[in-house]
Structure formats: C-alpha cells, structure tokens
Amino acid sequence: MPSVMTSFTDCVAAELNLVNQRFTEELSSDLRCVNALVRHVGRFRGKMLRPMLVLLAGKACSPTGELTDAHITLATVVEMVHMATLVHDDVLDDAELRRNGATINHLRGNEAAVLLGDYLISHSYHLCSSLESQFASRSIAHTTNQVCEGELLQIHNRNNLDLDEKTYFQIIRRKTAVLCAACCSLGAATSNASPAIVQQLETYGDCLGTAFQIQDDILDILGDASVVGKTLGSDIHKGKLTLPMIHFLRTAPLEHRTLLRSLLTSRDADKVDQIRNLILPSQSIEYARDYARQLVDQARKCLADLPESEPRSVLEAMAEFVITRAV
Amino acid sequence: MPSVMTSFTDCVAAELNLVNQRFTEELSSDLRCVNALVRHVGRFRGKMLRPMLVLLAGKACSPTGELTDAHITLATVVEMVHMATLVHDDVLDDAELRRNGATINHLRGNEAAVLLGDYLISHSYHLCSSLESQFASRSIAHTTNQVCEGELLQIHNRNNLDLDEKTYFQIIRRKTAVLCAACCSLGAATSNASPAIVQQLETYGDCLGTAFQIQDDILDILGDASVVGKTLGSDIHKGKLTLPMIHFLRTAPLEHRTLLRSLLTSRDADKVDQIRNLILPSQSIEYARDYARQLVDQARKCLADLPESEPRSVLEAMAEFVITRAV
Numbered sequence: 001m002p003s004v005m006t007s008f009t010d011c012v013a014a015e016l017n018l019v020n021q022r023f024t025e026e027l028s029s030d031l032r033c034v035n036a037l038v039r040h041v042g043r044f045r046g047k048m049l050r051p052m053l054v055l056l057a058g059k060a061c062s063p064t065g066e067l068t069d070a071h072i073t074l075a076t077v078v079e080m081v082h083m084a085t086l087v088h089d090d091v092l093d094d095a096e097l098r099r100n101g102a103t104i105n106h107l108r109g110n111e112a113a114v115l116l117g118d119y120l121i122s123h124s125y126h127l128c129s130s131l132e133s134q135f136a137s138r139s140i141a142h143t144t145n146q147v148c149e150g151e152l153l154q155i156h157n158r159n160n161l162d163l164d165e166k167t168y169f170q171i172i173r174r175k176t177a178v179l180c181a182a183c184c185s186l187g188a189a190t191s192n193a194s195p196a197i198v199q200q201l202e203t204y205g206d207c208l209g210t211a212f213q214i215q216d217d218i219l220d221i222l223g224d225a226s227v228v229g230k231t232l233g234s235d236i237h238k239g240k241l242t243l244p245m246i247h248f249l250r251t252a253p254l255e256h257r258t259l260l261r262s263l264l265t266s267r268d269a270d271k272v273d274q275i276r277n278l279i280l281p282s283q284s285i286e287y288a289r290d291y292a293r294q295l296v297d298q299a300r301k302c303l304a305d306l307p308e309s310e311p312r313s314v315l316e317a318m319a320e321f322v323i324t325r326a327v
Numbered sequence: 328m329p330s331v332m333t334s335f336t337d338c339v340a341a342e343l344n345l346v347n348q349r350f351t352e353e354l355s356s357d358l359r360c361v362n363a364l365v366r367h368v369g370r371f372r373g374k375m376l377r378p379m380l381v382l383l384a385g386k387a388c389s390p391t392g393e394l395t396d397a398h399i400t401l402a403t404v405v406e407m408v409h410m411a412t413l414v415h416d417d418v419l420d421d422a423e424l425r426r427n428g429a430t431i432n433h434l435r436g437n438e439a440a441v442l443l444g445d446y447l448i449s450h451s452y453h454l455c456s457s458l459e460s461q462f463a464s465r466s467i468a469h470t471t472n473q474v475c476e477g478e479l480l481q482i483h484n485r486n487n488l489d490l491d492e493k494t495y496f497q498i499i500r501r502k503t504a505v506l507c508a509a510c511c512s513l514g515a516a517t518s519n520a521s522p523a524i525v526q527q528l529e530t531y532g533d534c535l536g537t538a539f540q541i542q543d544d545i546l547d548i549l550g551d552a553s554v555v556g557k558t559l560g561s562d563i564h565k566g567k568l569t570l571p572m573i574h575f576l577r578t579a580p581l582e583h584r585t586l587l588r589s590l591l592t593s594r595d596a597d598k599v600d601q602i603r604n605l606i607l608p609s610q611s612i613e614y615a616r617d618y619a620r621q622l623v624d625q626a627r628k629c630l631a632d633l634p635e636s637e638p639r640s641v642l643e644a645m646a647e648f649v650i651t652r653a654v
Contacts, residue, residue: 115482118444119472126471128464144445149356151442152360
C-alpha cells in the first residue's frame, strides 16, 4: 500500500483486517486447484480504496461511530467486485499484448483469468446475498450492470479520435465512479443514515471516483513509471482517448491537433513520449486537473451535513488524495 | 429448437414467451452499442432446457398448476446464467482456435465476449435480486460458485490422461448438473412445495444434468456432425477426457490403452476418427450409456411422490430425452 494511504487506514485498521479475513474465507474452496489460483489474486490487491469508502462512510454516519458485521460484509463484497474487474481487465490487456505476439502461456493465463474473474464476481454476489435484506444485492448488481456498460462503451470507442467529452464521462462514470458511489451509499445506508445523507454520500463517491479516474488518465500521460509501478502510456497504446487528449483535440492549434491525430494512429515505438511532449506545453493537462479539482471540491461539500468526526476528516482527505497522488 | 423438444414446450409455451420477453427487457440498455452486442446473444439461444425445468418443476408442485411471476423471473435468471457460461466458454474455445493461428478479429471478438458474459451474469443477479426474498439469490450465487469451480477443475485437468472417474464426475456435476438441480429446486420451492419434495426435485435435476453431460460426451465421439450441428471431437482436441475414454483407459487391453494415450497426445489431423474407431468396438460407449441410463432411472424415481399431472409426465419424458437425443 502506498505510504500516503496508510494515514487513512488507521481509522478503520481493525475493520480492514476483518475484510481481509472474510475475503479469504469466502473464496476458499474444497478444490486445491481453485485455491492455488485464488492465491494469485493477491498480486492485484492494492489500496483497498473501495472497502475504505464503505467503512468510512459507515463510521461517519453512525451515531456511535460503530460498524456492524454487515459493513464488513459489504466492504468485502466491493473489494471482490473490484478485483473481478481488474482480473478481466487483465484479460483484455493480455489480449493487447498478444497482438504483438501470441504465446500459449499468455493464452493459458487468459483462460484461467476469465474463470477466476467469474469466480470472484460469483462469490461477491454470494457473499452479498448472505445479508438479510435484498437492498445491497440490488444495489451491487445494478452497479455491476453499469460497470459492464462502461467497459463495453469504452471498447466500442477504442480508436475513436472523435470521442467527445460527454461520452468520455459516460464511460468513466459507469466504469469507475458508480462503484465508488455505491460503496459510500451502502456504507451510509447500513448505518441507517437518512435518505438525504445517503444521497449526499453517493454524490461524494461519484465525484471522488470520477476525479480518481481523471487523475489516472493524467498519470498515464505524465506519470513517472518507476513511481506508478506500471507501464505508462497504456491508454495511448489501447486507443483510449482521455480528458487531456479530448481537450487538446478540441482546442489546440490545427497543426498540433493534426499531429496528435497522426501520432495516436501511428506505430512509432516512442509515440508516447512524442505525445507527452506535444500535450505538456498546452493547457490540456491543466484543464483536466481543474476539472478533477472541481469534482473534489464538490465531493467535500457533500460531507458538510455530517457531524465532524475522524472518519469525516479522512473522507475529506481521501478526496484530496485522489487528485494529488503520484501513484 | 430441435423438433423433439417442441412436444415438451406445449405445457409451458405461454410462460416461455414471458421468459423471452423478460430476457429482452432486462438486457436492454440506454447505450446503442450494448444493445447491438446483446443481439448477438440470440445465436446462442437453444433448447431453453433450464427455464423449462424451473417452469415444469413449478407447475408439477403447484396444487392449482398455476405459476407465479417469480417463476418467470427465475426461469429468465437461469437462462441468463446459462447464456453467460456459453459466452465465456466461447472465449475459452476461441482461445483454442487461436492456438492454430491468432487473428485480430478473433481477439476483438474475445474482448467483447468477456464483457458480454459479464453483462449477462450481472443482469442475472440483478433480475434475481428483484425477488422479495434473498433465498433465490443465495441459491443462484451458490450455484454459480460451483459452476466456476467445475470449469476451473476441468481446465486444471486438461491433457491429464490419468483423470479418474471421481474427478470427472466432480467436474460435470459442478459444471452442468448443479444448475439443473437449482432450476428444479427453485421451481418447486417457489410453488411452496415441502422441503422433502424440493429435495427430490433437486436430485431429479442433478441426475438429469449429469446424464445430459454424459450424453454430450458420447455425442462428441459418436455423433453425426450434420445432425448435432457443431464440430465433433472437440473434447479430444481440448484434451478433455470423458467417461467413455476414462473407462477405455482403465479396462481395454494394454495395447489399445497405449494406442489411445498416444492418439490423445498426437497432432494427427484425423485423430478423432482414429479414436472413434478404436473406442467403438469396445464396451466403453455402452458403459457410459448404462451409467446415464441409471441416472435417468434415478431421476424418474424422484418424481414418484408428485401427483400425476401433465408437467410431471413432461419431466419424465425430458429425463428420457436427455439420453436418447442425437442433438
């Protein structure tokens, strides 16, 4: 976990341990080969952002600051949903890699990844259905419907150099923000918060998730690979237009726009560097940063009606973190 | 739909229409690109065996012979689950094809298929969570957990020439039979059948599903491709040992066993024909047929405590059909 996140986890450290326990328990099988595969999921585990949103929203809305077992269950469910999307994203990304040379190893990994993602999503619904009411099951399934739609819309617009901002936001809201929104609203609802507060927490999560994705997009162009810990420029390689590029293609001088369009479709090995050098001096990174900043301000305002508390402060700090992070 | 099935559908024809309607309604999206992809699912639609099991079990257990809206919902849910597994199976099968020559078209189809399968499974849970009680959600998610395990166990044992009968049955029960069992038990439970009757219907579905898979395995070796409508010998090409082959490798003369082992690992273009000609004169096909026959007898016995009725007769006939079908 990045060290900057650690300060956020103190407030829910004990509960995050319970989430990890439940995660492992729910996924354990009587089949050795299944358990061996599930252990690989470990390598995807990251910031635990989504479980933290459930737990912090729950604590911030709980009059006693106490959480219930249902909060732990839900926090585990959203982590499983997120892991499932990562595992299947990996299949789609592996597919990319294979374009430059398919190997049987890649292929075998692919098959297992499809099934492992299915196993994770099935267990997330299974765990969710252990709760007394259908409320969370409905919310989670409605959320995953939208996540799938976001992914499909993204694939549909691959290599679409005319992607507009409206469609871009449709993609990232469904792909990323709705799950963050569901984390916060479910955490709050499980603490019996009023419908108005549940709605505010949902908007908080929606804004935070959208800002998170914009920052991801910025880092993919500007980030330091040694810090981010993954190959950068992957949006460019995958033909995914992101907010800075969309802005650039709308506002930059014609000659620069034409150059970016030709770079995006070129097969140059160093096209990511060329695109970076083209966009960096423009206003387009700043435009995306401003957009994300406004979303974070809106997110923080959604917390105004909550009583002051440590979990509320952490939620405020997390909103800042998503756009200041370098990882 | 194969014409032999049509006689079974009369009894639930009106309800099957409602299932088709609900299927389409649940999957419709505000995104055009999603709807365009969902239309492709049509090409996978087949016998509607699983929805029929829900509806027939429900009717056979209903004192008035009437079904509720919950039956229609559940019948739609199981069809969606089944479609999702077919779509993801297709990804795994595409992967096979690509071993002999990857193309970008295959790859793009693959990505969409992963996401389309996810979309279907998400909507199946979403639709299921619209029911009042969590009972069905738990049962469906528990079932899909096992389906994933069966698929993973199958992949794990690919090219394992020492696969034993016990593991083979573990695979096909989880992969195929548990969903049929859940169809029957959910149909019966939704008609408020007694726990004993629900259990008997579950066993009926389990035996029927297992027999169905054994017949699939037999057809893969013996079937007439022009009748079955798909490439045969795919189990052999995928390194999947099935019941006739397992029996052969245990009981045939040493020399024949050695020949089968070498054929299974060979790259001969006509190895399927060679294997067919080797197994056909042995007792191994008959052994698998007997096994399936016993399961069907057991399935029919499970219906004995139900009052005589048309749906009960159709359930009996369906059990016969799964092992006599040539398609």
